[in-house]
Amino acid sequence: MIIDAHAHIFPDKIAEKASDGISAFYDGMKMDSRGTLGELLKKGSEAGVDRFIVQSVATVPAQVPSINDFIAKSVKEHPDKLTGFGALHPDFEDIYGETERIISLGLRGIKLHSDFQGFDIDDEKAFPIYEAAEGRLPVLFHVGDNRSDRSSPERLLNIVKRFPKLTVIGAHFAGWSMWDRGAELFDHNGIYTDCSSSLYAMAPEHAAELIRKIGVHRVMWGTDYPMWNAKEELERFSKLPLSDRERELILSENARRILGEI
Numbered sequence: 001m002i003i004d005a006h007a008h009i010f011p012d013k014i015a016e017k018a019s020d021g022i023s024a025f026y027d028g029m030k031m032d033s034r035g036t037l038g039e040l041l042k043k044g045s046e047a048g049v050d051r052f053i054v055q056s057v058a059t060v061p062a063q064v065p066s067i068n069d070f071i072a073k074s075v076k077e078h079p080d081k082l083t084g085f086g087a088l089h090p091d092f093e094d095i096y097g098e099t100e101r102i103i104s105l106g107l108r109g110i111k112l113h114s115d116f117q118g119f120d121i122d123d124e125k126a127f128p129i130y131e132a133a134e135g136r137l138p139v140l141f142h143v144g145d146n147r148s149d150r151s152s153p154e155r156l157l158n159i160v161k162r163f164p165k166l167t168v169i170g171a172h173f174a175g176w177s178m179w180d181r182g183a184e185l186f187d188h189n190g191i192y193t194d195c196s197s198s199l200y201a202m203a204p205e206h207a208a209e210l211i212r213k214i215g216v217h218r219v220m221w222g223t224d225y226p227m228w229n230a231k232e233e234l235e236r237f238s239k240l241p242l243s244d245r246e247r248e249l250i251l252s253e254n255a256r257r258i259l260g261e262i
């Protein structure tokens with residue numbers, strides 16, 4: 001079984017604009033796809049992916065409810081293929097109420113990308129999100145950007161210390177573009193991570209080293225769709241010097257354990 005633990009989807013009408021926005025944010029980094037659900041399912045299924053953890057980021061507070069409705073609707077249409085994460089924003093007026101709604105919609109986590117959302121992940125104004133989620137929903141953070149420190153691994157560590165019961169998933173080896181720094185800080189230390197948008201930037205041996213440093217039970221495989229597609233990310237993953245058991249954990253078992261039965 002293969003689970004893509006990190007995929008973004010957008011409503012068809014805005015997918016092109018949204019993926020262009022992400023590409024521009026990452027200095028014109030070429031994205032594989034446009035970010036529609038149909039394309040994710042088609043490309044993923046062709047590559048052998050069985051389930052996708054789908055999410056979308058609320059760049060402004062007003063988008064929060066409609067994103068959560070969109071993700072919930074997508075999951076209802078494809079319950080055998082999708083598990084959904086909700087969106088929140090620290091400036092959203094009713095974080096506790098929306099967290100309840102996220103849970104009642106059947107969503108299984110919360111996604112934050114503070115570089116897009118314009119806040120420091122350990123800023124007090126984001127604490128209500130962590131308080132509301134603690135012990136109930138995992139929070140998937142985009143972590144790391146060498147052009148800014150809003151989502152730095154050090155700030156993530158502050159959250160882990162302050163909210164010990166919060167299930168923290170620090171994406172991209174907990175330090176996109178600063179991969180060693182993330183793994184150094186979270187050496188078997190309380191967080192989960194994924195290897196999405198990372199394997200393109202390093203040798204297979206280096207990736208295996210980071211996985212073992214953070215812990216093979218703590219890493220999930222993901223595409224960061226629409227940035228990459230499942231076929232190419234699985235090819236990159238297949239080159240990592242890992243045992244069959246380690247592959248099994250990273251490709252599906254860890255996600256099922258960390259997110260609960262999915």
Ligand SMILES: [Zn+2]
Pocket residue numbers: 006008113142171224
């Ligand atoms: Zn993401």
